[in-house]
Amino acid sequence: MIQKRSVAIIGTGNVGVAAAYALFNQRIASEIILVDLNRERAEGEAMDLMHGQLLVGNVKVRAGSYEDLKDTQVVVVTAGVGQKSPDESRLELLNRNAAVYNDIISKLDEYAPNAILIIATNPVDILTYVSQKLSAREPQRIIGTGTLLDTARFRALLGRYYDVDPRSVHAYILGEHGDSEVPIWSQANIGGQPIQHNTVLGKPYNKEALDKLFEESKNAAYEIIKRKGFTNSAIGVVIARIVEGILEDEKSVIPVSAYWDGAYGINDVCMSLQSVVGIEGVKHRVLPDLDQEEIQGLRQSAEILQSSLKKIDI
Ligand SMILES: NC(=O)C1=CN([C@@H]2O[C@H](COP(=O)(O)OP(=O)(O)OC[C@H]3O[C@@H](n4cnc5c(N)ncnc54)[C@H](O)[C@@H]3O)[C@@H](O)[C@H]2O)C=CC1
Numbered sequence: 253m254i255q256k257r258s259v260a261i262i263g264t265g266n267v268g269v270a271a272a273y274a275l276f277n278q279r280i281a282s283e284i285i286l287v288d289l290n291r292e293r294a295e296g297e298a299m300d301l302m303h304g305q306l307l308v309g310n311v312k313v314r315a316g317s318y319e320d321l322k323d324t325q326v327v328v329v330t331a332g333v334g335q336k337s338p339d340e341s342r343l344e345l346l347n348r349n350a351a352v353y354n355d356i357i358s359k360l361d362e363y364a365p366n367a368i369l370i371i372a373t374n375p376v377d378i379l380t381y382v383s384q385k386l387s388a389r390e391p392q393r394i395i396g397t398g399t400l401l402d403t404a405r406f407r408a409l410l411g412r413y414y415d416v417d418p419r420s421v422h423a424y425i426l427g428e429h430g431d432s433e434v435p436i437w438s439q440a441n442i443g444g445q446p447i448q449h450n451t452v453l454g455k456p457y458n459k460e461a462l463d464k465l466f467e468e469s470k471n472a473a474y475e476i477i478k479r480k481g482f483t484n485s486a487i488g489v490v491i492a493r494i495v496e497g498i499l500e501d502e503k504s505v506i507p508v509s510a511y512w513d514g515a516y517g518i519n520d521v522c523m524s525l526q527s528v529v530g531i532e533g534v535k536h537r538v539l540p541d542l543d544q545e546e547i548q549g550l551r552q553s554a555e556i557l558q559s560s561l562k563k564i565d566i
Pocket residue numbers: 262263264265266267268287288289290293330331332333334335345349352355356371372373374375376397398401429482483484487
């Protein structure tokens with residue numbers, strides 16, 4: 253018998269719905285349960301998606317409550333507030349969203365104790381850490397979406413610059429999903445050819461142009477929020493990709509936020525590093541030879557996140 257692939261989404265606002273749509277459209281889940289404080293909204297979104305079933309296939313979407321989550325393998329948490337303007341940073345959302353998480357994580361421990369949690373609410377690294385502290389499940393089973401979104405933006409821009417498929421660009425952004433994130437230039441390559449100090453696909457190395465691309469990807473959320481008020485489409489596919497890696501037990505290497513236990517001398521924080529993602533969550537992390545500036549950047553990300561963490565009671 254084919255096993256049911258059940259995914260729940262807590263918070264069916266802009267991000268939750270984009271994630272549901274990506275999961276539905278790509279048929280990554282066979283059942284999607286939408287949970288929101290605003291039950292009517294969750295019901296409306298479920299109805300709307302179900303009307304696409306004829307064209308997508310047999311994926312069941314329904315509104316539900318925590319009591320419905322006992323067979324759910326993955327729970328995605330997108331509940332909480334987002335940045336209301338380009339002047340607000342992700343870290344400024346912390347107090348409001350930490351309070352929301354207190355309630356949600358205890359309910360998930362009660363009703364879905366075996367599910368893997370994917371945290372997307374901002375500030376995502378801090379809420380991943382908070383969730384790991386609040387929950388009884390093993391920390392490796394609580395994963396933040398982290399810098400997969402930033403990495404996707406970075407590769408899209410690099411792909412456009414070099415006029416090559418972004419999937420052939422191998423470049424990561426690590427550390428905080430936020431203003432201190434770190435581009436890993438020392439490892440960045442296209443089809444195996446390092447970007448740093450090389451002419452690649454006819455383009456000579458141009459540090460200034462590449463630094464600008466990184467700044468553009470780092471500031472992408474602010475630019476999108478300035479125009480449409482929120483971001484949701486790309487994070488929707490990012491969430492679907494992580495869910496797929498888990499449900500298929502792919503063991504794909506994905507930059508997600510997970511617990512740091514000594515890598516590059518960094519301890520007791522959650523932020524992104526290339527991680528092996530499968531049915532047990534994040535079991536292993538990859539530790540490439542980074543240069544000193546990159547390691548310093550990661551340490552700075554960790555300090556920023558840790559000092560924000562000190563401001564809340566968990
Ligand atoms: N990790 C990432 O890369 C990204 C994260 N985000 C973050 O995702 C979060 C959600 O953003 P949006 O969807 O735009 O916000 P939204 O305001 O559209 O939706 C939030 C939803 O959460 C629900 N909610 C609030 N408290 C709840 C609770 N206790 N239980 C169940 N549902 C609850 C609300 O009713 C609402 O429907 C924000 O923190 C935003 O910053 C947004 C984009 C990318």
